[in-house]
Amino acid sequence: MTPETKPLVAGNWKMNGLRSSLDTLKTIASGAAALVGKTDMLICPPATLLREATSLCSRTALRIGAQDCHSLPSGAHTGEISAAMVADCGATFVIVGHSERRDFQSETDAIVRSKAAAAHAARLVAIVCIGETGAERQSGETLNVLKRQLAHSVPDGATATNTVIAYEPVWAIGTGLTPTTDDIREAHAFMRADLVSRFPGNGTNMRILYGGSVKASNAAELMAIVNVDGALVGGASLKADDFLAIAGIYGSL
Structure with a gap:
């Protein structure tokens, strides 16, 4: 990422949040004003809150995204939400390939x-999640897994403006564990080189987020690592003070 590209701090609320949670969103949106020009901020609430969230934040610096979308624009797919529907709600981002969906919904790289x-076709920014399991790390397959997932999960039409990569070591999500800074540095350097090679002119500026038990206490250490261009935050994004503290750390560097 070049100096003129701002970091992105994204919060994934997962299956959490009721209408009463909009107060938390208001607080985050208010705090985002102080970081304009320094850090891009995004919250991905559950689909039930998507329209209200985008309406609430339409005149703020806080961006709103979805946690998933279907690959088709419409059809007989009960319970699914298309990328076009996400865009119609006013959202601008969508997470795809989160490890929990790869695991629990058996989503493949092709899916x-x-x-x-589909996100690109709907003019959404796709946050493409990749990362190795604990067994893959133990067997020394981390970089091979990342290479395969980048090759098969990221469309050929990806650019620095329509795609964000999120590296989330599966074994670190929600566990409180994080890889060492050397491990993260190696993984992000490998991904950067791969993106630069495949997407000349875009790979340098494509943001690569780190996700995996990111919190205010380790955000500064993580952000100091070369090629870490922001964070995909889970549990800490559910508390306005915690999320704003993480975003503030990224915005001060």
């Missing part, structure tokens, strides 16, 4: 790639 392509 993730088709969802990312």
Whole structure:
């Protein structure tokens, strides 16, 4: 990422949040004003709050995204939400390929790639999640997994403006564990080189987020690592003070 590209701090609320949670969103949106020009901020609430969230934040610096989308624009897919529907709600981002969906919904790289392509077609920014399991790390397969997932999960039409990569070591999500700074540095350097090679002119500026038990106490250490261009935050994004503290750290560097 070049100096003129701002970091992105994204919050994934997962299956959390009721209408009463909009007060938390208001607080985050208010705090985002102080970081304009320094850090881009995003919250991905559950689909039930998507329209109200985008309406609430329409005149603020806080961006709103969805947690998933279907690969098709419409059809007989009960319970699914298309990228076009996400865009119609006013959202501008969508997460695809989160490890929990790869695991619990058995999503493959091909499915993730088709969802990312659908997001691009709907003019959404796709946050494409990749990362290794604990077993893959233990067997020394981390970089091979990242190479495969980048090749097969990211569409050929990806650019620095329509795609964000989120590296989330599966074994670190929600566990309180994080890889060492050397491990993260190696993974992000590898991904950057791969993106630069595949997407000349875009790979340098494509943001690569780190996700995996990011919190205010470790955000400064993580952000100091070269090629870490922001964070995908889970549990800490549910509390306005915690999320704003993380975003503030990124915005001060």
